[in-house]
Amino acid sequence: MPKSKEFISSSESDSDSDQPKQKKKKVEKKEKKEKKEIKKEVKKAEKSSSSTKGPGGEHMFQLSTMRFATVSEFRGRVMVGIREYYDAGGELKPGKKGISLTLEQWTSLKEQMDEIDEAVKELS
Amino acid sequence: SSTKGPGGEHMFQLSTMRFATVSEFRGRVMVGIREYYDAGGELKPGKKGISLTLEQWTSLKEQMDEIDEAVKELS
Numbered sequence: 001m002p003k004s005k006e007f008i009s010s011s012e013s014d015s016d017s018d019q020p021k022q023k024k025k026k027v028e029k030k031e032k033k034e035k036k037e038i039k040k041e042v043k044k045a046e047k048s049s050s051s052t053k054g055p056g057g058e059h060m061f062q063l064s065t066m067r068f069a070t071v072s073e074f075r076g077r078v079m080v081g082i083r084e085y086y087d088a089g090g091e092l093k094p095g096k097k098g099i100s101l102t103l104e105q106w107t108s109l110k111e112q113m114d115e116i117d118e119a120v121k122e123l124s
Numbered sequence: 125s126s127t128k129g130p131g132g133e134h135m136f137q138l139s140t141m142r143f144a145t146v147s148e149f150r151g152r153v154m155v156g157i158r159e160y161y162d163a164g165g166e167l168k169p170g171k172k173g174i175s176l177t178l179e180q181w182t183s184l185k186e187q188m189d190e191i192d193e194a195v196k197e198l199s
Contacts, residue, residue: 059194061187063180069187071194078198080191082157082174082184098174099157103195105138109157110188112136112144116155119134119146120178123153 054085055092066095080106129160130167145169155181 054060058072058081070081083098101109129135133147133156145156158173176184 059191061184061191061194063176063183067174067176067180069184069191071191071198073198078195080195082176084174099142099159099172101138101142101157103199105142106191106195108138109136109144113185113188116134116136116144116146116181119136120153120155120181123146123148124178 055094070094074100078103130169141170149175153178 052060054068054070054072056072058070061069061071063069063082066086067082067084070079070083072079072081079100079102081094081098081100083100084095085092086095087093127135129143129145131147133145136144136146138144138157141161142157142159145154145158147154147156154175154177156169156173156175158175159170160167161170162168
């Protein structure tokens, strides 16, 4: 009696009998890859939604077209900058108009935010 | 709560010589963050600093939490 190919174990690489199984594996592999890529894009989008990285590797938070708040490290210290940038041949570069605050100064600024807003109200 | 500076601006101290300021310039309210210097006993605004429009000041306030997050990451 001829041996039925259907009873050959799945571990053998007989292309004829394994066709439905191979197809399934291929589809599963594709789905796995797509899932991974979607995860990557979501992570990317999540990262980019909060800040972008500037020319010096600093975190950039846009205040206007060319003005940014930045968070960077300088000589081992975390600095918060508020600076105007300029276009240098397609590249974004920090301009001279601006200031780099130490963490202490940044904290002071945050603490007085309400009082600053009050003064703004008075003048508006 | 605040003192008045040389140009009549409201001053909020950030450090010995650095201040946040609120002033009017050409009819617009500006929020400045600037370093001042001692000019013969008189406090004067230095060149290190920036004057933000109200829009930019608002943008800064709106992103304060995110800025703090980035600070946390680097600390």
